[in-house]
Amino acid sequence: MGLFDIFKKKKVDQENQSAEVDQQTTPESAPSESEKQVTDADQNQPAEKSANVAATDQQNQPAKKGTAEGTTGSTATEASESATADNDEAEPESAEVVAEDNDGDQAVATGHNQDQGQKQDQNEDQHQDEQSNQEVYDRGLKQSRNGFAERFNRFLANFRSVDENFFEELEDTLIGADLGFDLAIQISNQVHEAVKVQNIKDKDQIRSLIIEQMVAQYEAQGQNEDQSMHFAPAGQPTVILFVGVNGVGKTTTVGKLASTYKKEGKKVLLAAADTFRAGAVKQLQEWGNRADVPVVAGPEKADPASVVYTAVERAKEEHYDVLFVDTAGRLQNNVNLMQELSKINRVVKKVLPDAPQEVLLVLDATTGQNALQQAKLFQDSSDVTGIVLTKMDGTAKGGIVFAIRDSLHLPVKWIGFGEKATDLRVFSAEDFVYGMFKDLV
Amino acid sequence: MPKWPGQAIMAFENLTQRLSKTLKNLTGQGKIREEDLQASLREIRLALLEADVSYSTVKKFIDQIRQKAKGQEILEGLNGAQQVIKIVNDELTALMGDEAVPLNKSEKIPTIIMMAGLQGAGKTTTIAKLAYKLKRENNARPLLIAADVYRPAAIDQLEILGKDLDVPVFSQGTDVDPREIVKAGLAQAKENKNDYVLIDTAGRLQIDAELMAELKDIETIAQPDEVLLTVDAMTGQNATETAQGFANELNLTGVVLTKLDGDTRGGAALSIRDVTGKPIKFVGQGEKPTDLDVFYPDRMASRILGMGDMLTFIEKAQQEVDEKKQAEQLEKMRLNTFDFNDFIDQLHQVQNMGPMEDLLKMIPGMAGNPALANLQIDDKQFAHMEAIISSMTKAEREDPDLLNPSRRRRLAAGAGRPIVEVNKMIKQFDQMRKMMNQASNGNFSGMESMMGQTGMDMSQMMGGMGGGMPSGNFGQKVQNFAMKQAARKMKKLKKKRGKK
Numbered sequence: 051m052g053l054f055d056i057f058k059k060k061k062v063d064q065e066n067q068s069a070e071v072d073q074q075t076t077p078e079s080a081p082s083e084s085e086k087q088v089t090d091a092d093q094n095q096p097a098e099k100s101a102n103v104a105a106t107d108q109q110n111q112p113a114k115k116g117t118a119e120g121t122t123g124s125t126a127t128e129a130s131e132s133a134t135a136d137n138d139e140a141e142p143e144s145a146e147v148v149a150e151d152n153d154g155d156q157a158v159a160t161g162h163n164q165d166q167g168q169k170q171d172q173n174e175d176q177h178q179d180e181q182s183n184q185e186v187y188d189r190g191l192k193q194s195r196n197g198f199a200e201r202f203n204r205f206l207a208n209f210r211s212v213d214e215n216f217f218e219e220l221e222d223t224l225i226g227a228d229l230g231f232d233l234a235i236q237i238s239n240q241v242h243e244a245v246k247v248q249n250i251k252d253k254d255q256i257r258s259l260i261i262e263q264m265v266a267q268y269e270a271q272g273q274n275e276d277q278s279m280h281f282a283p284a285g286q287p288t289v290i291l292f293v294g295v296n297g298v299g300k301t302t303t304v305g306k307l308a309s310t311y312k313k314e315g316k317k318v319l320l321a322a323a324d325t326f327r328a329g330a331v332k333q334l335q336e337w338g339n340r341a342d343v344p345v346v347a348g349p350e351k352a353d354p355a356s357v358v359y360t361a362v363e364r365a366k367e368e369h370y371d372v373l374f375v376d377t378a379g380r381l382q383n384n385v386n387l388m389q390e391l392s393k394i395n396r397v398v399k400k401v402l403p404d405a406p407q408e409v410l411l412v413l414d415a416t417t418g419q420n421a422l423q424q425a426k427l428f429q430d431s432s433d434v435t436g437i438v439l440t441k442m443d444g445t446a447k448g449g450i451v452f453a454i455r456d457s458l459h460l461p462v463k464w465i466g467f468g469e470k471a472t473d474l475r476v477f478s479a480e481d482f483v484y485g486m487f488k489d490l491v
Numbered sequence: 492m493p494k495w496p497g498q499a500i501m502a503f504e505n506l507t508q509r510l511s512k513t514l515k516n517l518t519g520q521g522k523i524r525e526e527d528l529q530a531s532l533r534e535i536r537l538a539l540l541e542a543d544v545s546y547s548t549v550k551k552f553i554d555q556i557r558q559k560a561k562g563q564e565i566l567e568g569l570n571g572a573q574q575v576i577k578i579v580n581d582e583l584t585a586l587m588g589d590e591a592v593p594l595n596k597s598e599k600i601p602t603i604i605m606m607a608g609l610q611g612a613g614k615t616t617t618i619a620k621l622a623y624k625l626k627r628e629n630n631a632r633p634l635l636i637a638a639d640v641y642r643p644a645a646i647d648q649l650e651i652l653g654k655d656l657d658v659p660v661f662s663q664g665t666d667v668d669p670r671e672i673v674k675a676g677l678a679q680a681k682e683n684k685n686d687y688v689l690i691d692t693a694g695r696l697q698i699d700a701e702l703m704a705e706l707k708d709i710e711t712i713a714q715p716d717e718v719l720l721t722v723d724a725m726t727g728q729n730a731t732e733t734a735q736g737f738a739n740e741l742n743l744t745g746v747v748l749t750k751l752d753g754d755t756r757g758g759a760a761l762s763i764r765d766v767t768g769k770p771i772k773f774v775g776q777g778e779k780p781t782d783l784d785v786f787y788p789d790r791m792a793s794r795i796l797g798m799g800d801m802l803t804f805i806e807k808a809q810q811e812v813d814e815k816k817q818a819e820q821l822e823k824m825r826l827n828t829f830d831f832n833d834f835i836d837q838l839h840q841v842q843n844m845g846p847m848e849d850l851l852k853m854i855p856g857m858a859g860n861p862a863l864a865n866l867q868i869d870d871k872q873f874a875h876m877e878a879i880i881s882s883m884t885k886a887e888r889e890d891p892d893l894l895n896p897s898r899r900r901r902l903a904a905g906a907g908r909p910i911v912e913v914n915k916m917i918k919q920f921d922q923m924r925k926m927m928n929q930a931s932n933g934n935f936s937g938m939e940s941m942m943g944q945t946g947m948d949m950s951q952m953m954g955g956m957g958g959g960m961p962s963g964n965f966g967q968k969v970q971n972f973a974m975k976q977a978a979r980k981m982k983k984l985k986k987k988r989g990k991k
């Protein structure tokens with residue numbers, strides 16, 4: 051079964067489900083409109099509600115509720131961030147206590163945050179997270195989807211006949227979704243062919259043809275992509291390196307993954323190898339505190355490779371399961387800094403010849419075509435094994451996911467939809483495609 | 492196609508090249524025609540989209556270019572492609588603001604500057620750079636207010652930067668509402684008589700209603716003179732939404748474009764400018780505190796188009812040859828006489844033709860000239876000439892006037908060529924010598940007519956090259972150019988021989 055078929059099937063399932071749901075939850079099922087003006091009172095209610103929900107079985111919860119959760123979710127994170135920021139031993143449990151100083155509803159939200167997080171992990175453990183995963187994708191991609199759908203529909207609204215103008219407009223629309231120049235032209239050409247062969251003139255047919263071509267192209271290019279995370283054999287530490295340009299969210303990603311893996315029962319160690327940016331080490335330590343994970347840090351302006359060396363040694367001696375290495379942001383065309391990255395790689399190999407098991411390139415989803423350039427050059431200096439796509443919530447176009455697969459064949463392994471640790475998700479091509487296009491077919 | 496200097500931007504096909512392909516028929520037509528324009532506008536459109544300029548901005552921009560370029564006359568010395576690029580570049584520069592816009596300054600202290608932007612755009616880093624710039628260039632005493640209470644260690648980051656640069660930072664930890672922090676910070680600035688206050692805010696999505704409301708409140712409280720939107724130069728199509736979102740909520744006064752030291756084309760700059768209408772005031776181009784520069788619209792225009800400083804080159808090409816240099820060379824040449832050694836060098840050069848060919852292509856309009864494609868040299872003819880010269884004695888080569896009929900017969904026998912051919916070659920040599928002397932005396936005017944008269948012209952010598960060349964004024968120009976080059980080469984080889 052092709053990706054497009056799965057996509058369509060999901061669509062049908064979801065429609066049936068939400069039809070039932072809509073009847074049950076009409077009063078609060080329009081949060082998409084009111085989302086922008088959520089007042090404190092409004093937040094309180096769904097937060098409590100979804101906290102309860104999270105504690106019960108999450109599998110059958112409607113997608114709409116997922117949206118409501120999202121809204122309060124960010125408040126919850128802020129609350130817990132501000133609550134724990136000044137608290138050094140900030141265990142997740144202590145968040146509620148600290149939060150008592152704040153408003154009552156924030157405390158509830160924080161509690162809900164944990165509940166959901168724990169629930170999530172159980173789900174992940176049991177590989178039953180499809181539903182909730184889909185919800186998160188659905189919510190996280192809402193803006194992107196709407197943005198694309200709006201442009202796409204506007205494009206089709208102007209549709210009169212399939213002529214040169216039509217394909218130019220199509221190219222614009224696709225490039226407008228950050229699909230990139232080459233891929234946009236390619237898809238446009240494929241549509242061109244298909245329209246000729248099948249002699250399509252009807253608007254709806256064209257609509258689904260374009261989406262189908264996009265999905266098909268995406269699927270075809272994804273063959274042999276290895277999306278799974280690789281780990282060292284039992285008893286040996288796994289080393290995962292995080293690289294990327296400045297400000298994409300490397301430290302935040304490390305922090306989130308640390309908490310995810312910690313909750314899975316892994317023994318996690320963090321290495322603060324960003325010794326350059328002011329406050330970067332403290333930022334990671336803060337995440338370490340939150341997740342209750344130790345952080346190896348060197349003195350100020352230390353050689354990052356030496357910090358990494360210490361961390362790898364420690365991971366080996368004290369039998370940690372996973373070591374996450376947070377590196378400094380660097381622009382891919384800065385040769386010296388890219389060499390520093392190669393050095394870090396070599397240092398890791400010196401202690402553990404099979405490591406690093408993963409080198410994850412962190413990419414900001416709002417980046418344009420430069421993302422491809424980043425991936426290429428980072429691949430050259432340190433064999434990147436996969437991509438973490440951050441900041442996919444918001445109005446990021448998402449087309450870059452297509453462009454990356456098409457030209458680089460680097461698997462996206464994680465995708466970030468928000469500020470919470472649980473908003474960083476294992477990447478699922480199916481959920482992604484569904485989240486992007488479900489309103490269009 | 493000649494290589495334009497400054498092709499620093501990798502991985503993108505050069506717009507100039509693509510345009511030249513589309514527009515090669517345009518050369519020499521005098522005006523830009525609608526059909527040609529249509530094709531070139533497509534190329535420009537794609538180049539801009541490739542550079543991440545948002546598609547709505549591109550659309551608007553292309554329409555503008557169409558209006559401007561239609562029927563416009565092509566400047567002398569430029570070809571159609573270059574003319575179109577010139578229009579595009581001019582328009583692009585105009586769109587981005589013709590000149591750098593300085594920072595606003597309040598009439599009474601303090602001048603309040605507030606930063607806003609998405610997460611990871613580089614607000615905190617920019618604040619520190621800006622504070623350092625003000626301190627260094629204006630002897631300012633800035634105060635930084637740390638109002639990012641959300642991101643872990645954001646306040647630490649600002650405090651460390653402040654310490655490094657010796658700039659005070661006002662902070663109240665992460666438990667206080669950012670609005671209160673700003674209020675208290677402003678009070679302290681007033682007390683300490685700081686002349687600049689820079690407010691660092693937390694990164695936020697423009698669709699996050701709650702955090703945007705907070706930002707708006709801070710703006711109301713602080714009444715800033717500058718609200719700078721900080722944007723990552725690598726941003727893609729999303730730049731429009733981001734800029735619009737922030738512009739809707741805040742009274743933006745300017746934009747800071749960060750991470751421009753990367754290899755991004757930076758098309759976002761254009762989209763943001765288009766959407767907000769606000770000037771880009773600074774660009775961040777590096778990790779050091781000094782790496783904050785004033786924004787120059789024209790440089791950005793060239794960068795987005797991916798054509799390096801091609802326009803500079805066009806100007807240079809128009810000037811052709813530096814006059815002073817030329818005078819020097821001619822003076823030196825006058826001192827030299829033209830002999831058979833030079834003649835044989837010329838033959839070798841013409842045979843090699845490499846540098847000459849390059850040279851011709853540098854002249855505007857010659858790049859795609861079909862005449863150059865057909866450039867062929869009759870090798871045998873050259874070989875025969877060479878054989879005859881090789882049969883000469885050293886003295887004969889240096890003093891061609893020695894060649895009396897007896898010597899000529901000897902040459903013919905030695906080279907194995909008929910005497911007629913020897914005579915013909917010597918006649919050609921004499922004409923060449925005359926020409927060279929004239930060239931070195933700076934008298935070009937008579938040259939073409941002379942060549943026409945004698946029946947021996949450059950075209951014959953160069954194996955038909957001249958025949959395909961444009962006639963009249965332009966042809967003469969090219970030949971003059973070739974002569975100058977030949978004279979220079981001759982001189983060089985002469986020197987070399989002298990050393991031996």
